[in-house]
Amino acid sequence: MSDFAEAVRERLLVCDGAMGTMLHAAGNSLDRSLPELNLSNPDLVSTVHESYVDAGADILLTNTFGASRPRLAEHGFSGDIGEINRAGVRLARQAARRAGRQVFVGGSVAPAVSTGRRNQVGAADRAAAVREQVLALADAGVDLLVLETFGYLDELAEAVLTAATATGLPILAQATFTSEGRTPGGQTPREVATALAELDVTALGVNCTVGPQRTLAVAEQLRRHTTLPLSAQPNAGLPRRVRGRRFEYSLDHDYFARYARRCAERGVSIVGGCCGTTPGHIRAVAAAVSDLDVRRTSRGRAARPPAAAPEEQGGLAQRFAEGGFVVAAEIAPPRGGVADEAAELATEVRQRGAELILVSAAGGAGAQLSSTSLALHLQSEVGIETIATVTTWDKTIMTLQADLLGAHAFGTRTVVCETGNPPLRGDYPNADGIWEVDSVGLVELVAGLNDGRDCDGLSLATKTSFHIGARCNPGAEDVDAEIARTRAKIAAGAQFLITRPVYELTTLRWMVAELSDEGVPILVAVSPLSGFAEAEFLAYEVPDVTVPLSTLSTLAQRERAGDDGRGVGLLLASELVEQARSLADGVLVVVREHDVDAAARLLAAATTAPG
Structure with a gap:
């Protein structure tokens, strides 16, 4: 199944996790242009992609978040916009091809400018920046466009209109919500779902800013107000800054995966991760949701191939x-x-x-x-x-x-x-x-x-x-x-x-x-058992040990009759062994x-x- 629009309606998909977190963990500073690594350190970017493929991701997002002309200009790379975006697609596509199964490549598109510059750049200039980037991504061969971490509904709507007009590719539109359940611009999930329902969107969803619990709550609200396929990509909880140079997240994989499954059970079609998530989180997610769709049994528990013969x-x-x-x-x-x-x-x-x-x-x-x-x-x-x-x-x-x-x-x-x-x-x-x-x-x-x-x-x-x-x-x-x-x-x-x-x-x-x-x-x-004393000790003083009353009674009676408790315990154990064979x-x-x-x-x- 090569068409994303069809696949997202037919089966559950697992998206990858954070790219920036992995690149920061590899030693890149918080203030550098991460998309530029597509050119200066492509092996590192490829390694991250391949790790997510190995973890079970069905969708890889290109390392192009922030690869618009205004954002790249802040780091002196505005002249390389086409080359950086095309390289990002190439690296993700190479990893997808090595998977031996269908893995979609999504072109990651952030708001054209950072929140701090939003009021300094007009809507027409923002739209022009989005158009330039999505054309480069489309030309390089992405399967879909992923508009992610949009905190203002007007920017998301204008980005959707621009991308749909420029490319005709499937669009996954993702807004970000605060812990209060509203976007930074103040919109509710209902308002976001209602506005995007009028646009050419293949799927919509929530990503970034909050962790699994709040993301699930937003996804449930979105589900009430749209029939479109939904996505949910939370952060790995809240970060802490380490020695002033980088952020660390410590959210447990099992906890993260448990909420991914809850999202899927409530009708979310794409589950994945955002800031702080790693291939470990995505592997846990893939395992946790594998039995929710028969088409995913190739990565499910029963069908997981052994690591070696x-x-x-x-x-x-x-x-x-x-x-x-x-x-x-x-x-x-x-x-x-x-x-x-x-x-x-x-x-x-x-x-x-x-x-x-x-x-x-x-x-x-x-x-x-x-x-x-x-x-x-x-x-x-x-x-x-x-x-x-x-x-x-x-x-x-x-x-x-x-x-x-x-x-x-x-x-x-x-x-x-x-x-x-x-x-x-x-x-x-x-x-x-x-x-x-x-x-x-x-x-x-x-x-x-x-x-x-x-x-x-x-x-x-x-x-x-x-x-x-x-x-x-x-x-x-x-x-x-x-x-x-x-x-x-x-x-x-x-x-x-x-x-x-x-x-x-x-x-x-x-x-x-x-x-x-x-x-x-x-x-x-x-x-x-060595005798009644040990059996009684295990039964009453050791948690999570079950010694039946019949065993306690037998040992007590036989020991009172003068029998060796150790011998009786051995006889009872032999009977258990014989019965356990079947x-x-x-x-x-x-x-x-x-x-x-x-x-x-x-x-x-x-x-x-x-x-």
């Missing part, structure tokens, strides 16, 4: 691809950083039937090896495939990225992404740690590395081939919320799931059924206190054919 991602990915039942064991990093002790345990567990080893996150404040380091050591010394647990607490996203790239370089291919819990210590033992991202953000980071993008959405020299796992918790108190969060992890790029240890299967069955449409393999973790794609046996014999019994139950 299963054999490149390790044996676990290949086992899943072949439909085999996986039997794995989980061990914790030993205290004191003694790697040989862990290697001996891994060797014994492998001999008892474990196909691979999950190294859990470090726990407690004592010295111990990191999960990724120990996983690499076991692969090298024991020769068994490992899964490394990566946690986000007390790590910046840059540190996480560096750790992941290093682990991949040394051979780690399978990781489980967790938020993690800081150790209890100090005068305030329950104080939180520091998180820049949670597990969903970590999954998104790893998926980006697999696609060859860093945490800022910029291209890397190479791609990683991680097989990405995430945790889910059937024992959560709010199972609906847990399923929603698990879906968010899958949407971010998780390719398999591992449950928290389960002590009953009712909620697990329900969770598996609810997630069946995702097509993601699930490993069920089983940890044998529910999941594999079992993860938690090895506790180096009890290899107990682990061997559960591994045997996992490898016994049912019935």
Whole structure:
């Protein structure tokens, strides 16, 4: 479908995010002419475009916002207007062609003059400036014209009339609104929609100035007063000025994407971002709205291609691809950083039937090896495939990225992404740690590395081939919320799931059924109870752990009768393992206190054919 006017009425489109924000982040000052970079630094502009294409954008806006003669003249480039605009189209078109799918190129047109000069330049001169720019964009081959960030309705109307008369191209007209719900010129969404309905506009919308919540409110108002397709491109919240030289935005990707989906659900046809948004935001938006239109399944959860072939991602990915039942064991990093002790345990567990080893996150404040380091050591010394647990607490996203790239370089291919819990210590033992991202953000980071993008959405020299796992918790108190969060992890790029240890299967069955449409393999973790005391502790003192009353009753009765609580707990765990074979794609046996014999019994139950 090559015609934008047809496409915007037939399907949901994702527009790109901020160009200026990305160019500023690359070191360009706030007071320079960014469109001129089309000539002086085209590689940088191309990189930004390509990053948005990789993120899933259906529309790329040219780096020509502010490329009118009056605005360029302020920086001494008025003589280059045609060359700058044509170069802007060429760079965007090159990125669009490399996408391997339909990506529209929109010619970005700002108000002809800045707000401060509005009263100094008459309507005829403004119209002449718009005409000159749109003719250059049309001549270079844009698919549509995007008139954006117009704060005054008279200027927007005159720009629409000028562009329509000069080119005949589809026009997306976007006004900007303040937090009060009016344009800087004082017009309401109804007034904007009513005025533009009389003009040759293909779509209209709102962009810039405000964040997702206020943009949604304006879009809802516009929807009430027009039948035209709508667009919504909010800023990433409010910025803060850093050291007087640049602005920073800190709006969470998931939050931004959640409101993009709400806009789409309320009838918006184009969702994207403006100031402060990055390829990371747009990738989250594309994932969040992918299931709202069947024509977008090529970028949806179920149809997302793996970053690498299963054999490149390790044996676990290949086992899943072949439909085999996986039997794995989980061990914790030993205290004191003694790697040989862990290697001996891994060797014994492998001999008892474990196909691979999950190294859990470090726990407690004592010295111990990191999960990724120990996983690499076991692969090298024991020769068994490992899964490394990566946690986000007390790590910046840059540190996480560096750790992941290093682990991949040394051979780690399978990781489980967790938020993690800081150790209890100090005068305030329950104080939180520091998180820049949670597990969903970590999954998104790893998926980006697999696609060859860093945490800022910029291209890397190479791609990683991680097989990405995430945790889910059937024992959560709010199972609906847990399923929603698990879906968010899958949407971010998780390719398999591992449950928290389960002590009953009712909620697990329900969770598996609810997630069946995702097509993601699930490993069920089983940890044998040591007796009634532990079961009671978990049931009453540990949040989001479900231990059924029948289990508590059985353990209490058997212990009163003189039976060994550990043996009863192991028997109950074996029964869970046997029943779990029909529910999941594999079992993860938690090895506790180096009890290899107990682990061997559960591994045997996992490898016994049912019935």
